[in-house]
Amino acid sequence: MLHETRSRIPLPFAALLLLVASSACAARQEATAKPEPAAAHWSYSGDTGPDHWGTLDEAYFAAAKGVAQSPIDIVTGAAIEAQAPALVFTAASVPLTIVNNGHTIEVDCAAGNSVQFGSQTYALKQFHFHSPSEHTLDGRNAALEMHMVHKMADGHAAVVGVLIQEGATNAAFDAIWQHLPATPGPEVTVPGVTIDPTSLLPADRGYYFYDGSLTTPPCTEGIRWFVLKTPIQMSSGQIAAFRKAYYGNNRPVQPHHARIVLRTP
Ligand SMILES: [Zn+2]
Numbered sequence: 001m002l003h004e005t006r007s008r009i010p011l012p013f014a015a016l017l018l019l020v021a022s023s024a025c026a027a028r029q030e031a032t033a034k035p036e037p038a039a040a041h042w043s044y045s046g047d048t049g050p051d052h053w054g055t056l057d058e059a060y061f062a063a064a065k066g067v068a069q070s071p072i073d074i075v076t077g078a079a080i081e082a083q084a085p086a087l088v089f090t091a092a093s094v095p096l097t098i099v100n101n102g103h104t105i106e107v108d109c110a111a112g113n114s115v116q117f118g119s120q121t122y123a124l125k126q127f128h129f130h131s132p133s134e135h136t137l138d139g140r141n142a143a144l145e146m147h148m149v150h151k152m153a154d155g156h157a158a159v160v161g162v163l164i165q166e167g168a169t170n171a172a173f174d175a176i177w178q179h180l181p182a183t184p185g186p187e188v189t190v191p192g193v194t195i196d197p198t199s200l201l202p203a204d205r206g207y208y209f210y211d212g213s214l215t216t217p218p219c220t221e222g223i224r225w226f227v228l229k230t231p232i233q234m235s236s237g238q239i240a241a242f243r244k245a246y247y248g249n250n251r252p253v254q255p256h257h258a259r260i261v262l263r264t265p
Pocket of ligand 1: 147215
């Protein structure tokens with residue numbers, strides 16, 4: 001009970017907006033950085049693994065020098081409750097366009113889906129998966145994690161992370177899982193198949209919020225992270241199907257440095 005009281009520090013919404021504004025500035029600076037001709041190869045193990053990302057390519061400097069890197073371990077009892085706006089998702093059915101890009105399996109989304117956070121609207125660009133999860137809750141990984149990558153028109157990005165635990169079969173993933181490309185290759189649009197990405201989300205969209213980065217090179221900072229508090233489930237068979245393509249495509253958790261994690265009530 002004491003613990004609970006301590007974590008309920010009232011935080012004015014203005015402070016949250018200030019946090020958001022500072023992360024937005026970082027993203028704008030990244031967006032205007034000079035483009036690199038060809039990015040260096042990276043992986044999840046050995047000489048090109050996460051410990052080496054920061055030195056593989058000048059463009060990956062944030063992986064080594066950044067102070068707001070993702071993913072992180074979320075200590076749920078230490079997250080500060082804030083009266084933050086709800087995430088409001090706009091649903092739309094889009095063609096299933098899927099690719100195994102050598103690092104993950106990614107579904108690229110035609111225009112239509114978006115998420116609204118306060119006065120800001122972000123369009124869903126793609127979603128992809130990591131196994132095991134990249135974010136941990138109180139030190140524990142989930143079986144998988146889905147990242148829904150959203151962008152505003154000016155390039156600012158927000159990622160919604162959804163933890164996936166082993167449990168009941170999740171029929172919402174059937175259309176995607178029936179077309180998982182087992183090996184890297186070109187993107188494919190599956191004829192006659194449409195998906196509604198919002199159908200993959202848990203009913204409760206309460207979240208943990210913090211200021212972080214891309215979790216893959218170039219590990220660009222200035223990304224707003226919303227990790228949903230409620231996990232979804234998948235059967236062991238569904239988890240195994242993804243792991244046939246990828247297991248261990250998760251960057252280890254990064255230092256918090258001076259960051260705080262907010263949470264919705
Ligand atoms: Zn990701």
